[in-house]
Amino acid sequence: MEHTVAGCRAREILDRIGDKWSLQVIAVLGERTKRFTELKREIDGISQRMLTVTLRGLERDGIATRTVYPVVPPRVEYSLTPMGATLMDAASTLVVWAERHLEEIDAARTDYDARQNDVRDEDGRR
């Protein structure tokens, strides 16, 4: 069988890291173990709620661990599991691709959009 890419199963990881925040959380956690507030501070624009939701998902999937220290004030630390680290490596391939091609993609978009406008102009604007 062996599809080189993206049979039905491939969607399942995208369901996990393809959401708005997972990959960024994984990336930041990849640096080292971090506390909740650290993560929140370092991931620009994430809400408290979504950070919690995302972390729970990663924890559930065995990608991150959550360690609670029973002190006051509460101290909770998150880190990647070994599997999480391998996921980060795998994802980095895509990230590298992104960095290499984002300009090209932006150019393609601009081009495409411009051509769409041309077409709309030709047949008399509505």
Place this chain on the structure above:
Amino acid sequence: MEHTVAGCRAREILDRIGDKWSLQVIAVLGERTKRFTELKREIDGISQRMLTVTLRGLERDGIATRTVYPVVPPRVEYSLTPMGATLMDAASTLVVWAERHLEEIDAARTDYDARQNDVRDEDGRR
């Protein structure tokens, strides 16, 4: 700076291939140039609308091309651009990772869910 993984820009590719269908379309197109109906037939469960929407997106980003042959009945062919092919390669890293770890993830989930139920049992079910 050089984040190894997933700075802000990484999200941008996930916005492109992280949706429900893009990766599968890319994968099928990776085999060879295909017609609209072929794609629809080979991608299980995709609706006509979402195939169109997805293809438009890929075309706009310079990942796929659309070629119309002015004949009746209409004949439209889609294929990957060179850039699209490199994206497929990059994505395959993740797919391989997925295949290798899906079982482990499923196990982690089952575990996690079981532990959640235990906790809820302990403090008197509501």
Place this chain on the structure above:
DNA sequence: CGGCATCCCCTCGGATACTG
């Protein structure tokens, strides 16, 4: 500090019907 609960909007995507 590190959450959970609630409200609510908005986008994604499915179903269906119509066209060149």
Place this chain on the structure above:
DNA sequence: CAGTATCCGAGGGGATGCCG
């Protein structure tokens, strides 16, 4: 054959407020 147009429900995710 290869679309476009419209409607609609589900859920992702932001804002806010309360809690141990």
